[in-house]
Amino acid sequence: MEVAWYSEEISAYITIDPNFRSLVHGNLAADNAWYWRDEKGQLQCGLLDFGGFGPTNIATTQLMSWTMAEPEMLKDHWLELADAFLDGVRESNGPSSITREEYLTSLGIAFAKVSALCGGSTLQLLKIMPMEQWAQAKDRWDPVVNDRFLNRNYTCAIRTGMLVWKYCNLYDRFLQWRRENAWLFENKKPFVCPDFPEILR
Numbered sequence: 001m002e003v004a005w006y007s008e009e010i011s012a013y014i015t016i017d018p019n020f021r022s023l024v025h026g027n028l029a030a031d032n033a034w035y036w037r038d039e040k041g042q043l044q045c046g047l048l049d050f051g052g053f054g055p056t057n058i059a060t061t062q063l064m065s066w067t068m069a070e071p072e073m074l075k076d077h078w079l080e081l082a083d084a085f086l087d088g089v090r091e092s093n094g095p096s097s098i099t100r101e102e103y104l105t106s107l108g109i110a111f112a113k114v115s116a117l118c119g120g121s122t123l124q125l126l127k128i129m130p131m132e133q134w135a136q137a138k139d140r141w142d143p144v145v146n147d148r149f150l151n152r153n154y155t156c157a158i159r160t161g162m163l164v165w166k167y168c169n170l171y172d173r174f175l176q177w178r179r180e181n182a183w184l185f186e187n188k189k190p191f192v193c194p195d196f197p198e199i200l201r
Contacts, residue, residue, distance in 0.1 A: 026052020071163035108173035118161030
């Protein structure tokens, strides 16, 4: 809720630099690509599903590519993935303002902002199956979860959103960004957590 209180400032910050806007694939998860090895044995890939392709912010769109990854993989390779993206920017003579520091900051606060929304997938899951049936699923790899596209998609969004918050220190990244950019909040009232209803306590 605290991060959500600053959602407009986060959106403003990550879009201030127009160089962070590009033509991007809107949902580049692993299942929207195919892979092969060329005659030299080099791994190559191609892309599918260009329905969400268009000009948008690179940090926010990265979420759609990474949210479907296993959270443990992101925990171990968060910085390596970011550096691989930045290497691509450099190799393509991309803008110099997309520095490692600015990219990681924008990526971190964008993830922090969206992580709080992952619970919205719960309603979609309950439309697919009643709660009693979900309770019978043993774990993430249960066939009812892993072998059905929408079930895997929505549960993955919740699981990854919550665990990346923990694994990648998103709250600490948010607090650091807020300290370093206090000028954005000069006239903003501080966040006060509301009282929760008894049922949520």
